[in-house]
Structure formats: C-alpha cells, structure tokens
Amino acid sequence: MDKFKITGGTPLKGTIHVSGSKNAALPLMAASILGDGPSILRNIPRLNDIYTFNNVMRVTGTRVDFKEQENTIEIDPTNLSYPESPYELVRKMRASFYMLGALLAKNGYAKVSLPGGCAWGPRPVDLHIEGLKAFGAEIEMDKGYVIAKRPKDGLPGGEYRLNPSSVGATVNLLLAASMAKGTCIIKNAAKEPDVVQLCDFLVKMGAIINGVGTSTLTIQGVPRLAGAEFDNAPDRIEAGTYMIAGAMHPESEIELLNVSAEDLGIFPQWLEKTGVQLQMNGNRISVKAPELIKPVSIITEIYPGFPTDLQAQWAALMTQAQGESQVTDTIYPDRFSYVPEMNRLGASIKVRNNTAVINGKSNLEGTSVMSTDLRASVSLVMAAMVAEGESDVLRIYHLDRGYEKLEDKLKGIGANIERVEQGE
Ligand code: UD1
Numbered sequence: 001m002d003k004f005k006i007t008g009g010t011p012l013k014g015t016i017h018v019s020g021s022k023n024a025a026l027p028l029m030a031a032s033i034l035g036d037g038p039s040i041l042r043n044i045p046r047l048n049d050i051y052t053f054n055n056v057m058r059v060t061g062t063r064v065d066f067k068e069q070e071n072t073i074e075i076d077p078t079n080l081s082y083p084e085s086p087y088e089l090v091r092k093m094r095a096s097f098y099m100l101g102a103l104l105a106k107n108g109y110a111k112v113s114l115p116g117g118c119a120w121g122p123r124p125v126d127l128h129i130e131g132l133k134a135f136g137a138e139i140e141m142d143k144g145y146v147i148a149k150r151p152k153d154g155l156p157g158g159e160y161r162l163n164p165s166s167v168g169a170t171v172n173l174l175l176a177a178s179m180a181k182g183t184c185i186i187k188n189a190a191k192e193p194d195v196v197q198l199c200d201f202l203v204k205m206g207a208i209i210n211g212v213g214t215s216t217l218t219i220q221g222v223p224r225l226a227g228a229e230f231d232n233a234p235d236r237i238e239a240g241t242y243m244i245a246g247a248m249h250p251e252s253e254i255e256l257l258n259v260s261a262e263d264l265g266i267f268p269q270w271l272e273k274t275g276v277q278l279q280m281n282g283n284r285i286s287v288k289a290p291e292l293i294k295p296v297s298i299i300t301e302i303y304p305g306f307p308t309d310l311q312a313q314w315a316a317l318m319t320q321a322q323g324e325s326q327v328t329d330t331i332y333p334d335r336f337s338y339v340p341e342m343n344r345l346g347a348s349i350k351v352r353n354n355t356a357v358i359n360g361k362s363n364l365e366g367t368s369v370m371s372t373d374l375r376a377s378v379s380l381v382m383a384a385m386v387a388e389g390e391s392d393v394l395r396i397y398h399l400d401r402g403y404e405k406l407e408d409k410l411k412g413i414g415a416n417i418e419r420v421e422q423g424e
Contacts (some may be wrong), residue, residue: 001423002392004407007416008387009364014413016242018258018271019045019404020071021235023095024194025173028201028230029053030098032075033062034179035205035227037259041073045404048397049093056096058088060103066081086115087144093401095170095230097125101175104137104148111147123332127162127169132176135161157182157221162189164331164366165215166300170195171393178207180221189217192303193204193263197233204228222302236263237309238287238403239352241378243268244313245410246287247276248320248386250404254413265304270296270314274321295319295360297323304368312338312379319347320386321360338376341369345383345391366391374402381406385415394422 007213020043032039044050046068054073057085060083063076083103089094090113100182103110115125125146125261132148136156140147142307157180162169177184188350189195192215205225211219239259246254257268261268262281270277274281275290278368295318300308318325319342331337333354344367348359366389377398384391396419401408407417 001421006384011249012413015255021233026095026111029200030102033077033102034405037227038076039227040229083107085112101172105179131160131173134158154181159185161187177219252289274291289350293321295321295323299328316379316382318358368392371395
C-alpha cells in the first residue's frame with residue numbers, strides 16, 4: 001500500500017492537462033457491449049476503476065484491448081457468451097452494475113451482483129430495478145444477485161419516473177431501452193454531461209433517443225446497434241478539483257488544458273464568488289487565487305448545480321476562507337468522512353445533519369491523515385498542500401481509482417508531493 005508525503009506551503013504555478021472523464025467513460029464502455037462489432041473509445045483515463053470495468057467485461061467473453069499509451073480502448077462483444085458479473089468485481093466498483101442494463105439488452109438475460117453499500121452510507125439501486133420492471137423486464141433476487149430477463153421478442157417498453165433523479169439508474173435504463181421492442185420513457189432523467197454523452201454515443205451506434213439533455217428521455221428501441229468510435233469528454237470533476245487547488249494559496253496561478261467549461265455547470269460561478277479570477281478560453285481555463293478567500297456556502301444539487309463530487313474539495317478551500325461557510329450535501333447526506341481527518345490537520349469543521357460548518361481561516365499543520373473515499377482523499381491532499389510542514393496521506397489507493405497521475409500533475413505545478421510505500 002502507498003501513501004503520499006506532502007510538504008505544504010508552496011504556491012501552485014503552471015499547466016495541468018485534464019484527463020478523460022472516469023464517470024463518463026464507464027457508461028460508454030458498458031454501451032459498447034451492445035454493438036454487433038467492435039467500438040473504439042478515445043481519451044480513456046488510466047485508472048483503477050477503468051481496469052476493474054475492463055475485467056468485468058472480460059468475464060462475459062467480451063474482448064477488451066486497452067492501448068494505455070494512447071488512452072484508447074477497443075471493445076469487441078462479438079464472443080460475449082457469459083452474461084454475468086460476479087460479486088468479487090462488482091463490490092470493487094458500483095458502476096459495474098451498468099452491466100445489468102447492458103447484458104439484458106444484448107443477451108436477454110443478465111445476472112449481476114448487487115453492489116452493496118459504500119464508504120459514505122447506503123447507495124441503493126432500487127430505481128434501476130423498478131425502472132427495468134416498468135419497461136417489462138422480469139427481475140428476481142438470488143443470494144445477493146439480481147437476475148433480469150426479458151420476454152423472447154424483446155423488452156415491451158413503458159414509462160418510469162426516477163425519484164430522485166439518478167445518474168446510474170438513467171444509464172442502466174438507457175442501455176436496456178436502446179434495444180427494447182417498444183418505446184421506453186424515462187422521466188426525471190439525469191441531465192449530467194455523462195448521460196448526455198452516453199446518449200450521443202448510443203445514437204452514433206444507431207439508437208433512437210429523443211429529449212437528449214432534458215429530463216424526459218424517449219427511447220424507441222431498435223433490434224441491433226453497430227459498434228462506433230467516440231471521443232470521451234474531459235473529466236469535469238478532475239478539472240474542478242484542480243481549479244479549487246489552484247485557489248488555495250494566495251500566490252497560486254495555474255492553467256488547465258483539455259477542459260469543457262460547459263460541463264462544469266454553475267461551478268465556476270461559485271468559485272468566482274470566493275474572489276478567484278477565472279479566464280475561460282475554448283478548452284482552457286486559467287485560475288488565479290485571491291489574496292483573501294471569501295467564505296461561500298454551497299448546497300450540492302444535480303447538474304448543472306454544485307456537484308456532490310466537489311463538496312469535500314470545497315470544504316478544504318473554505319478552511320482557508322476568512323469566516324464561516326457551510327457545505328450542505330443534498331445528494332449524499334452522509335458524505336462527510338473527511339471532516340475528522342481535516343480537523344486533525346487543524347481545520348475547524350462541525351457536521352450538523354447533512355451540513356458541514358467550516359470556520360476559517362485555519363492555519364493548518366502537517367500530520368498523518370487517512371483517506372476514506374475518492375473525493376475525501378483528494379480533499380485531504382489539498383489541505384495538506386497548504387498546511388505548514390509535512391503530512392502523510394495514508395491509503396491513497398482510493399485516489400488511484402479516480403485521478404490519473406495525480407502526483408505527477410501536482411508536482412508539475414510545484415507541489416511537494418511524493419508517493420512512498422506506506423508499510424503497516
Ligand atoms: C454517480 C457518480 C458519483 C456521483 C453521483 C452523483 C459514477 C460512476 N458515479 O453515482 O461519482 O457522486 O453520480 O452525482 O458516475 N438513488 C436511489 N436509488 C437508486 C439510485 C440512486 O435512491 O436506485 C439516490 C442516491 O442514494 C442519491 C441519488 O439517488 O441520493 C443520486 O445518486 P446517483 O445519481 O444514482 O449516483 P450514482 O449514479 O451512484
């Protein structure tokens with residue numbers, strides 16, 4: 001197991017190239033299974049979650065060829081013969097559950113392990129299952145597995161309203177609906193860029209989807225889809241993370257390349273409220289930190305609102321703001337496992353229900369802290385980068401799931417960060 005050794009206090013200066021999006025890539029990979037020939041996906045990041053999903057697909061007999069140097073994956077489902085996803089893989093990554101909709105569409109039968117909970121509390125899949133039922137799938141539970149079947153002549157279709165709106169359920173329902181016999185309507189569908197991109201890819205494969213980018217998706221099933229080539233979007237959460245990191249030290253000034261400003265929703269406007277100067281130009285964003293950071297309270301919302309995947313990083317920024325701010329998570333009310341660890345670095349954060357109340361500015365001091373999940377981990381790295389002295393951030397395997405070459409990118413802009421063996 002590895003840890004990061006970080007010596008804080010240095011300003012960040014330079015350029016970062018943002019990687020392809022993990023969360024947008026996974027639905028594209030699942031959709032590739034629906035083609036009757038190979039698909040080629042570009043701008044795919046080299047991350048543990050991508051390797052896990054490659055293995056999930058390989059179990060089914062799908063050929064997966066990840067050309068890592070080129071960040072390109074070729075997925076050929078021609079010999080798919082085993083429509084199952086085992087617990088050993090699904091428990092590593094919840095998005096493996098996308099195989100349910102994909103295998104049902106492709107094969108008419110799917111047996112996929114339930115993903116279980118996660119570090120920030122229960123994460124149900126009831127909407128995925130109820131939605132598939134509403135489209136005419138027969139669902140059975142068997143010893144922790146979901147078995148989905150469809151009638152011989154195809155999924156009849158139907159209408160389902162997601163409550164609450166869910167990215168994962170929208171993905172699974174889109175996959176299943178694309179090859180239905182009838183028409184499927186998803187109401188209150190997620191409008192996240194990851195979902196829009198999946199729709200664009202499915203349409204390129206031959207799917208018929210109306211309402212792309214809106215909260216009502218109407219999918220007229222087709223009997224076959226072809227393989228296609230597609231460029232994956234830049235990672236909006238990685239971009240947002242580095243934008244926040246670039247705001248935390250008064251002398252920092254960084255530039256991000258390969259960013260889609262549109263995919264960031266209203267996040268840049270929130271960041272500007274803290275006094276940060278942003279300049280957006282095509283696929284570049286430059287970030288200049290303010291002398292003094294203003295406290296700004298945020299509430300997470302579905303896209304284009306403030307993303308839950310950036311709230312821990314925002315809390316790290318707010319430890320450096322002059323005054324009190326609040327971070328409220330309406331999507332995942334328990335997502336505050338980073339708080340006790342950030343407080344060990346000297347932050348002053350209290351959690352009340354689904355709100356973290358942060359009192360700044362804290363003079364953080366380096367110490368050892370423990371990563372608990374992907375975004376919590378990166379928020380601790382960011383806090384350690386402005387703390388005085390040396391910090392150890394333990395259990396960084398969480399970071400390897402979702403941030404491509406994190407330490408190389410941060411070193412490239414002047415951070416003092418090393419990956420070393422953690423030992424026991
Ligand atoms: C995805 C992202 C994750 C992000 C989240 C919210 C991926 C791989 N993961 O997760 O990084 O934090 O969107 O933007 O893309 N819900 C139910 N029942 C369900 C499904 C969801 O009640 O069957 C609830 C959840 O508990 C949560 C809300 O719906 O409160 C939204 O979750 P959802 O959009 O499904 O998140 P994921 O797709 O799992």
